[in-house]
Amino acid sequence: MIISKKLRDSARGQQCSLNIAGVCRYDTETTILAHLPDESNGMGKKADDISACFACSNCHTAIDTHKVPAGDRDFYFRRAMIRTWRTWFEMGLISIKGAK
Secondary structure, three states, X not given: OOOOHHHHHOOOOOOOOOOOOOOOOOOHHXXXXXXXXXXXXXXXXXXXXXXXXXXXXXXXHHHHOOOOOHHHHHHHHHHHHHHHHHHHHHHOOXXXXXXX
């Protein structure tokens, strides 16, 4: 399991990367690192910290209560995770060999 205090702490003050239409409150004061479902999570076990995104309180609740429409889940989750990875890359929290 991949757990990183630095990744979790990096969400503080960030813009919500989920931005679920009609749900997002665009409030950086409530942003946390929200874990997205993948093969690393299970009953009572969060996904790895790299399977996560920045989420405001409204968007985080929508994920946890399965309120994101099934047809939109893949779009929102993938977009948010890539936005979050890009921010981590720019912050120097993750690196990609050969990338500038």
